[in-house]
Amino acid sequence: MARTAGSDGGRTEAAIRDAAVQLIARHGYEAVTMRQLAAEVGVQAAALYRYFPNKEDLLHSLMREHMEELATTWENARPANDDPVARLTSFVANHIRFHVERRHATHVSNMELRSLSRDNLTSILKLRTAYEKELRTILRDGADAGLLEVDDTGLTAMAIIQMITGVIVWFRPDERLSVDEVTATYLAMTMRLTGAKTNAEDRHVRQDAELRAR
Amino acid sequence: MARTAGSDGGRTEAAIRDAAVQLIARHGYEAVTMRQLAAEVGVQAAALYRYFPNKEDLLHSLMREHMEELATTWENARPANDDPVARLTSFVANHIRFHVERRHATHVSNMELRSLSRDNLTSILKLRTAYEKELRTILRDGADAGLLEVDDTGLTAMAIIQMITGVIVWFRPDERLSVDEVTATYLAMTMRLTGAKTNAEDRHVRQDAELRAR
DNA sequence: GAATTAATTAAACGTTCGTTTTATTAATTT
DNA sequence: AAATTAATAAAACGAACGTTTAATTAATTC
Structure with a gap:
């Protein structure tokens, strides 16, 4: 699979920011993995790198x-x-x-x-x-x-x-x-x-x- | 090599505690690795497990x-x-x-x-x-x-x-x-x-x- | 001085990490 | 409708992680 139906860059980035704040606040920056964050957003880890280097x-x-x-x-x-x-x-x-x-x-x-x-x-x-x-x-x-x-x-x-x-x-x-x-x-x-x-x-x-x- | 000359359990444990506090305070618990801590103490990582499970x-x-x-x-x-x-x-x-x-x-x-x-x-x-x-x-x-x-x-x-x-x-x-x-x-x-x-x-x-x- | 215990090294285990590469599909533009 | 761009998945990378096992040496006890 690749691009999913209804996907939207703006919404995805907002979802990443949101999930990242929650996860990092709870577990700490070092403890949060990119895969964990991606899973929370409902996306693969590689997709995060389209929004943040x-x-x-x-x-x-x-x-x-x-x-x-x-x-x-x-x-x-x-x-x-x-x-x-x-x-x-x-x-x-x-x-x-x-x-x-x-x-x-x-x-x-x-x-x-x-x-x-x-x-x-x-x-x-x-x-x-x-x-x-x-x-x-x-x-x-x-x-x-x-x-x-x-x-x-x-x-x-x-x-x-x-x-x-x-x-x-x-x-x-x-x-x-x-x-x-x-x-x-x-x-x-x-x-x-x-x-x-x-x-x-x-x-x-x-x-x-x-x-x-x- | 194995046991080193002049090694002493009491002193080693104190050195581990000391180094751990400094390192964790500076970098955070998750960011500090057992190898990094061991290096700071001047010992191999495995030696830490004699003092802390x-x-x-x-x-x-x-x-x-x-x-x-x-x-x-x-x-x-x-x-x-x-x-x-x-x-x-x-x-x-x-x-x-x-x-x-x-x-x-x-x-x-x-x-x-x-x-x-x-x-x-x-x-x-x-x-x-x-x-x-x-x-x-x-x-x-x-x-x-x-x-x-x-x-x-x-x-x-x-x-x-x-x-x-x-x-x-x-x-x-x-x-x-x-x-x-x-x-x-x-x-x-x-x-x-x-x-x-x-x-x-x-x-x-x-x-x-x-x-x-x- | 032989036997035992304490302290440590060296090497390895399987797992997971951040990140990159490549391919694929959806949406948009022409 | 063809071409292009945006958004993602899938798979793989080497590196590093916490921890375990086995071997080795120093110090202590008998």
């Missing part, structure tokens, strides 16, 4: 797609106003939603970096660094404006990212909590962690100052 | 050792007094120190769980869950005593653990910050995140209350 390029392509989607999603979610606390809120909420909705792809992008060769690794890390810089900028702006208490911008950014990305480790939809509830709790923790002056607290701080001024 | 049992043994050391270290570091804030401080400081000192073993224990078969996985998760429960207990005790502000004990425990374990992702000794400096910053973030009433803040809160009472 080799196994590593497939992995790299999945990661690149994930990171570029993340950047795009954040660009669209970023609020127009430049209040640092509002931007921090948007960042955390967007980050959690994006990653929860892409648990498998996130696992792949975070855990399989070591399987990339130099150049492929560099290109992914570049995208990741650019994204992380967004958070550092928010934190610095907030600290400069006196709206956040941040000892060390870099450390705090890493701490927050680890914390909110970690949601995917334990979160399962259809269980006790919804994404919105989890996001609310994590937002509250982020705000306390950064000593954010919310409107309410702000009023409180001002009240205290007024009391003392008397 | 197979590749997976080697991995499981490394993880078990790591988790048991973690439990032991915490037992020794746990403060005698039962002030929740003091216990939280000890937990975070001990956790960061332990993991920073064992970056590679931590990577193995956290990232290679999917390579374990059912029974081996269960035994490791049991140890991990027991350890995490320590933190949940501290948080609940603190919340019950009114010393911590914790919305959700489970979520907060996971958030803190992700945050402080994440140190190993970016921390490198001999760079800008020492372990103690990093620990101090993370402790400050943890205390804010949990709304901990330290002595200083406690006094501050009492002062505010007094001011208002006038």
Whole structure:
């Protein structure tokens, strides 16, 4: 046999990407074989090489797609106003939603970096660094404006990212909590962690100052 | 050739464990071959099978050792007094120190769980869950005593653990910050995140209350 | 110092891996 | 309807994998 009836390159490639993300997330890149992936797609292994030159390029392509989607999603979610606390809120909420909705792809992008060769690794890390810089900028702006208490911008950014990305480790939809509830709790923790002056607290701080001024 | 001069079972096993942790942390369990590991130790691949029945049992043994050391270290570091804030401080400081000192073993224990078969996985998760429960207990005790502000004990425990374990992702000794400096910053973030009433803040809160009472 | 045990090498086993080559059929274009 | 291009199957490649078996030497015990 050869070309099958109804076969379509676009659909096949999408099916390969989909199956690859699932399989690699579950078993790890090295453990997944091209034959296993092909079987999942319902095709012979050789057919995969029409879409990706080799196994590593497939992995790299999945990661690149994930990171570029993340950047795009954040660009669209970023609020127009430049209040640092509002931007921090948007960042955390967007980050959690994006990653929860892409648990498998996130696992792949975070855990399989070591399987990339130099150049492929560099290109992914570049995208990741650019994204992380967004958070550092928010934190610095907030600290400069006196709206956040941040000892060390870099450390705090890493701490927050680890914390909110970690949601995917334990979160399962259809269980006790919804994404919105989890996001609310994590937002509250982020705000306390950064000593954010919310409107309410702000009023409180001002009240205290007024009391003392008397 | 056969037995080599000066060979010693104890030393060889230790060398295997050491090399395995380094190699698996860097390349991943599936990517490391028994021949590669043997070469690193300076021995033939067959010699490894005198110490571990197979590749997976080697991995499981490394993880078990790591988790048991973690439990032991915490037992020794746990403060005698039962002030929740003091216990939280000890937990975070001990956790960061332990993991920073064992970056590679931590990577193995956290990232290679999917390579374990059912029974081996269960035994490791049991140890991990027991350890995490320590933190949940501290948080609940603190919340019950009114010393911590914790919305959700489970979520907060996971958030803190992700945050402080994440140190190993970016921390490198001999760079800008020492372990103690990093620990101090993370402790400050943890205390804010949990709304901990330290002595200083406690006094501050009492002062505010007094001011208002006038 | 002979017998035994511990530690290791060397070689081989069958299996599976990523990838390539070649042939074949479906769909599209002319 | 013939020619061309796209999508796949089938088979084969050498290399590498985890593991086993058998032989060999060092260290220890008797």
